Amino acid sequence: MTKKLALKILEKIKQHYIKPKPKWHFWIKEIILWFLFGVSIVIGSLAFTLIIHLLKNDILPMRKFLHANEYFLYFPFFWLLILVVFIALAYYHWQKTEKGYKYKPLIILGVSILTSLLISCILLNLNLGRPLTKQANQLPGYSKLGKMRGQHWLKQNPNRLAGQVLSEIENNQFLLLDASEIEWTILTDENTYPEDLSFILPNEKLRLFGEKETDDTFQAIKILPWDFPINKKLNAGLKKMK
Structure with missing residues (x-):
C-alpha cells in the first residue's frame, strides 16, 4: 500500500x-x-x-x-x-x-x-x-393432508378397514367398531404384521389391511395405528371415531 x-x-x-x-x-x-x-x-x-x-x-x-x-x-x-x-x-x-x-x-x-x-x-x-x-397432524395446513389420508382410509374397500378397538386380543382375535357402526371380529395369526400387537387396546383407533371373510369377520394381514387427525365436519361415522 x-x-x-x-x-x-x-x-x-x-x-x-x-x-x-x-x-x-x-x-x-x-x-x-x-x-x-x-x-x-x-x-x-x-x-x-x-x-x-x-x-x-x-x-x-x-x-x-x-x-x-x-x-x-x-x-x-x-x-x-x-x-x-x-x-x-x-x-x-x-x-x-x-x-x-x-x-x-x-x-x-x-x-x-x-x-x-x-x-x-x-x-x-x-x-x-x-x-x-x-x-x-395438528399443524395448520399440514393437518388438511392428514384429514385427506383419513378420508381415503374410510372409503369402502374389501381389503381395508378402519375403526375403534372394543376388546383386548384373546385367542388371536379382537372386536373392532368401524365408522359405519358395524362390529367386526378381527382375526390375527402368525403372518399378521407387526408381530408385536401389544398396542391393540380398547379405544385405540386402527387401520387394517387384509380380507373380509364374512359380513362381520376380517382376517388382518397388516395392522397400523390410525395416526390421522379427526375432521369433525366429515360424515357421522367418522365423528364416532373421535
Missing part, C-alpha cells in the same frame, strides 16, 4: 467517523449464527424423524395394497422439503461463522445431514416417531 493511498484511507475514516466494531459485536454475531445453525439442525432432525416414521409405517407396510396414484397421498413430500430447506439453512449459518470459510461445502453439508440423522435415530429409538406424527 502506497503512502498516498494510506493517507486517503485515513482521511476517509476521519470524514465519515468510521470506528472499529467492538469485539463483543463479533462474539454476539458468532453466538447467533451457531444458535441458528443448531435450530436448523434440530428442525431438520424432526423432519428426518417424520420421514422415516411415515415411510416405515405407511409406505412400506402398504406398498402391496396401494395404487400408483395413492403413493402421492402418503409419501412425505412435505417433510422432505422441510428437511432440504433446513439443511440448506444449517449450511448457510455455519458458512457465515468466523471460521466457516475454511471448510468445504461438502463437509459442512455432510456434517449437517449426519448430525440430523443421528438425532433422528435417537428420537426413533425413544419411540417418539408416532407422538411427533400426531403433533405434526
